[in-house]
Amino acid sequence: MGKRLEKEGLDKFLKNSSKGGILVGPVITDMLRFQEIEDAGEICFEGNPTFGIKKFFVPPKNPILKFKGAKLLGVETPKKTVIFGARLCDTNSLLKTDQLYLNDYPDEDYKTRRENTVLMALACSESCNEYAFCKSMNDIGHYDLLFVDKGDYFYVDIGTEKGQRLVKNLKDAQETLPDIYPSTRALNKHNIRAYLDEKHWHKDRQNCLSCSRCSMVCPNCLCFDVTDVVDITLKNGERVRKWDSCQLKNFTTVAGGHVFREARFNRFRHFVFHKIQYFAEKYGSHMCTGCGRCIKHCPKTIDWPKTINELK
Amino acid sequence: MTKTLETKPYVIESKQKECEGIYLFRLKTPGLKYLPGQFFQVWAPAIGEAPISVASFEDDYLEMLIRDVGDVTKALCKLNKGDKLHLRGPYGTGYPMQWFENNQVIIIGGGTGVAPVRGVAKYVQANPEKYKGLEFFFGFRCPKDILMKQDIKEWQKECKVNLTVDKKEKGWNGPVGFVPQLLEKSTIDNKQKIVALCGPPVMINKCIEVLKTKGFNEDQLYVSLERHMKCGTGKCGHCMVQEKYVCCDGPVFRYDKIKHIIDE
Ligand code: SF4
Ligand code: SF4
Ligand code: FES
Numbered sequence: 001m002g003k004r005l006e007k008e009g010l011d012k013f014l015k016n017s018s019k020g021g022i023l024v025g026p027v028i029t030d031m032l033r034f035q036e037i038e039d040a041g042e043i044c045f046e047g048n049p050t051f052g053i054k055k056f057f058v059p060p061k062n063p064i065l066k067f068k069g070a071k072l073l074g075v076e077t078p079k080k081t082v083i084f085g086a087r088l089c090d091t092n093s094l095l096k097t098d099q100l101y102l103n104d105y106p107d108e109d110y111k112t113r114r115e116n117t118v119l120m121a122l123a124c125s126e127s128c129n130e131y132a133f134c135k136s137m138n139d140i141g142h143y144d145l146l147f148v149d150k151g152d153y154f155y156v157d158i159g160t161e162k163g164q165r166l167v168k169n170l171k172d173a174q175e176t177l178p179d180i181y182p183s184t185r186a187l188n189k190h191n192i193r194a195y196l197d198e199k200h201w202h203k204d205r206q207n208c209l210s211c212s213r214c215s216m217v218c219p220n221c222l223c224f225d226v227t228d229v230v231d232i233t234l235k236n237g238e239r240v241r242k243w244d245s246c247q248l249k250n251f252t253t254v255a256g257g258h259v260f261r262e263a264r265f266n267r268f269r270h271f272v273f274h275k276i277q278y279f280a281e282k283y284g285s286h287m288c289t290g291c292g293r294c295i296k297h298c299p300k301t302i303d304w305p306k307t308i309n310e311l312k
Numbered sequence: 313m314t315k316t317l318e319t320k321p322y323v324i325e326s327k328q329k330e331c332e333g334i335y336l337f338r339l340k341t342p343g344l345k346y347l348p349g350q351f352f353q354v355w356a357p358a359i360g361e362a363p364i365s366v367a368s369f370e371d372d373y374l375e376m377l378i379r380d381v382g383d384v385t386k387a388l389c390k391l392n393k394g395d396k397l398h399l400r401g402p403y404g405t406g407y408p409m410q411w412f413e414n415n416q417v418i419i420i421g422g423g424t425g426v427a428p429v430r431g432v433a434k435y436v437q438a439n440p441e442k443y444k445g446l447e448f449f450f451g452f453r454c455p456k457d458i459l460m461k462q463d464i465k466e467w468q469k470e471c472k473v474n475l476t477v478d479k480k481e482k483g484w485n486g487p488v489g490f491v492p493q494l495l496e497k498s499t500i501d502n503k504q505k506i507v508a509l510c511g512p513p514v515m516i517n518k519c520i521e522v523l524k525t526k527g528f529n530e531d532q533l534y535v536s537l538e539r540h541m542k543c544g545t546g547k548c549g550h551c552m553v554q555e556k557y558v559c560c561d562g563p564v565f566r567y568d569k570i571k572h573i574i575d576e
Contacts, residue, residue, distance in 0.1 A: 065317055070357045070398060072318060104560075105545035108314040223549035226542045230358045237358055239317075246549060254540045255362065255381045260553070270552070278555035 002177055003156040003170035005147075010154070011040035014084055017118060017166050021080025024056065034083070043085055045149070048128040050297065052090040052219035053083055057097060057113050063238035064109055067228070075238070077112040084120040084147075087128065088180065089291035091121045092139040093219035099283045100222060118162060123148040124182040131292030133305055136186035139289055148178060187290065188309045192277050195311050198265055201272075204307055205265040207300040212245035214294035214302075215271065220287045221245070246270050272304050316545055319355045321396040322374070330459045333380045334424065335389055336367070339397055341374045347406030348431025349536055349564040352376070353544050355398040356387035363541040365563070366402065367427040369434040377427035377459065403544040404563050407508055407534060409435050415506040416444040420519055422451045422491055422511025426459055428536045428563075432508045433467065444504060448473040451491035451515065455484045474498060492518035495526075502528040510536040520567060530568035537563050537570075 005013055014023055022036050025043040029035070032049045034056070056078075066073040094114070101110040121143035124134075144163035148155040157177050158164050198205065215221035225244040230237035244251060247267050252260035261267045279287035295303050322339040330336050346352075351365040354376070362384040368375035376397075380389040391397065409432070417436050421429045436443045448467060452458045454477050467473050476487040476494045487494060492515065507523060509516050516535055523533060539551040539558040551558035553573050556565070 064314065067357060070321065070355075070396070100547045103546055105316040105547075106314070107316075107545075107547070222547065224542070224547070225550075226361065226548065228358055228360045235358055241548075244548070244550075246552075251550065252540065254538055255379065255385060257381075260539065270554075273554070274549075274552070278552075281555050 002158065002173040002175075003167045004173040005154045005156050005167075005170055007152055007154065013170075014040050014082065014120075017120075018080075018082035021082060021116070024053075024081055024083045026085045034086070040084075045085070045122070048087050048089070048124075048291065048293075050217055050293065052093070052217075052291070052293075053086045054090070054093065054097075054219050054222075056081060056083065056117065057094065057110060058101075058222060058224070058241070058243075060243045062109070062224075062241045063229075064107075064241055065239045066237070067239065068236045075109070077109070078116060080116045080118075081113075082118045082120060085122045086119065087124055087291070088121055088139070088141055088143070088146075089132070089134045089289040090219045091119050091143045092137075092141065092289045094119070095139070095142050096220050096279065096283070096285065096287050096289075097222060118166065119144045119159075120163075121146045123178075123180045125149060126182045127184040127292075128182075129292045129296045130185075131295035131303065131305075132184045132290055133187045133292065134290035135181040135184045136188075137286060137288065137290040138190075139285065141180055146180060148180065184290070185305075186309075187276075187305050189311060190276070190280070190286070192273065192308060192311065195308075196269070196273070198269075200311055201265065201269065201307065204302050204304055205268060207302050208247075208264060208268045209299060210247050210249065210264050210267060211299060212247040213297050213299065215245035215247055216243060217293040217297045218288075219291060219293075220275065220289060223251070246274070272308075276308065317400065319353075319398040319400045321398050324391060324393050324395050324397060325373070327391070327393055328462075330377065330461075331457050333389070334459060335378050335380075336460075337376050337378060337388075337391075337397060338368075339374045339376070339399075340372065342372050344372075344374060346374065346402040347409065348435050349406035349428055350402035350404045351541065351544070351559075351563060352399040352401035352403070353541070354378075354384070354388060355400070356384045357398065359387045360384045361400075361542075362388070363403075363544065363559075365428045365431075365536070366406075367430045369431050369438055377424060377430075379424055401544060403541070403559055405561070407432050407435075407536075407564050409439075412436075412506045413442045414444065415504050416447065418447050418449070418500065418505055418507040420449045420491060420495070420507060420509040420511070422515040423453070423457070424459070425511030425515075425536075425538075426450055428510045429508045430460060430463065433463075446471045447500065448475075449491050449494050449498070449519075450474070451476045451478070451494065451511070453477065454479040455481045490518070491515055492522045495519055495522045500526060502526065502532060505532060507533045508536075509533065510538075530571060531566055533567035534564055535567055535570070537565065539563070 143159040146157040224241040275288040353361040542548040546560040
């Protein structure tokens, strides 16, 4: 059974839950973004930030180790964090990230960040943008707690034991969990293997600029580059993982200069197929949670899910 | 720190110049286990890592061919005997040497692509009773680019080494042309044979065409793919070819498993 939290109790609840750590929520600054907050009053309950919560788990520039000469040292693990107000497309994407980062070569930094974070998702009452198709992605809904806006109060659904411990003192809700996804358009094909050929993608292919914005805003895009960044000694420094994108030409450059996905179309196709085909073949669900950001923020508004829907 | 990011230092026992800008490093690696076809991420401190494939098969030693084409490999090539190479790995699947047993192993390599398949040859030589010998098809740009000269001399004593160069130079009496042409002229058939190929994509594709006309089945052919592996652990995405991660699912693939790849 779910819990009930009066809206005026939210600030106290969040402060209690994040004691000893930091509290993060969506706020309006130059744009709507997730950042550390002090008070629930700062939270913006409308819309979905351009950049999701991916940055708290795989930061855009993430030092994964330090080196002094040839000696490797660990880096500090991030503090306990409570993230409030992330939408399901963001929280669900973490299940996909888990597949890569907790695979046969588990990543300690990511694991610690996951363990140290409480996910308090906020259900969407309506589609946050016209391009979203989250409802059709068949994701079960991953969160520690889910907040559903009920006017004067939140209906709070419990997703995990971690969440359960935090809501022990809240009253039980009188109703059952409503539909947690807003109504959105749908992706009508979940297997597109048969459509690898260039001819199916003619329009999108001509439009794409290879700017990589789509993968920067995507909560599920995880590709990174690795570089050693040195300090003034030129001997000591950090190994840094930086967001990278398969849409960029040099992504597949090998020693000697050969580029494997040289044609722009091949890169665009890899982007789409990794999301809607390859990942699912390996892990059983898509590397896309249907948030629509990649379309909304594409300078050419390339609506590849629409292309998929129209494939014959 | 994440265990799988840790590198270990190994002492360079010798460094042999193979040709301009290409060196064979021999490392003392007590207790380190690896298979031909696998690769290591080699670290040049304060510069970065580069994926380098295994070119040997030997207990307590590891050999790697390094070409000075990028920042990392340029720094590595400056190291000398007594210095240390920092490795993490091995990564990847390697050649399934057990499955090759009771076959003759045909080794096809072009340019620096001879490094991974050299490991296969060394494995066969270390276990002669399990295999029906070796035959080589190697191609290089010109005679002065020929790599592994020492080994070629050794191999010539025991088996057939077919060697070709793209461009003739004074003093070269051997064949001139590409590896696929060399294959075409040879009389090999597919009876009890396994083929290990590594080299530029064009060479691999052409060789496979020729091998098929000679009756080889796709499941007799093993190719090693080259990609710029950045993590080696199935995360960074740089090595992907369609749904396959070259760093974990490969770099060695049986040809029939990847022939559908149209990704380049
Ligand atoms: S691919 Fe596009 S719709 Fe799917 S999760 Fe990424 S940004 Fe959202
Ligand atoms: S944002 Fe649009 S134009 Fe830019 S790479 Fe992505 S699909 Fe292409
Ligand atoms: S090298 Fe990073 S995923 Fe394969």
